[in-house]
Amino acid sequence: MNEGECRSADWYKTGIAMRTLRLQPQSNIYEHQCRAWVQASQTDYMRGWVDGYREFNTRMTGSECCR
Numbered sequence: 001m002n003e004g005e006c007r008s009a010d011w012y013k014t015g016i017a018m019r020t021l022r023l024q025p026q027s028n029i030y031e032h033q034c035r036a037w038v039q040a041s042q043t044d045y046m047r048g049w050v051d052g053y054r055e056f057n058t059r060m061t062g063s064e065c066c067r
Contacts, residue, residue: 006034011041015048019056025049 001009009030018026027045034040 001030001033003037006030006037006040009034009038009040011044012048012051015045015050016052016055017048019049019052022056 011030014030015025015027025046027040027042027049030040030045031042
């Protein structure tokens, strides 16, 4: 991520997007890339990632999990 992306990032939405793409959590990468400009919110990112996981799993299995 560049400076502009780091400063304007919605960490919750980024987390959802990474889970929807079937990726493992990447918050440590964003923390490293953005540390010069902002502190990436690992809490918001992981909240989004977990919500994205639930959404993905529900679509794949037809039932909700992990509440």
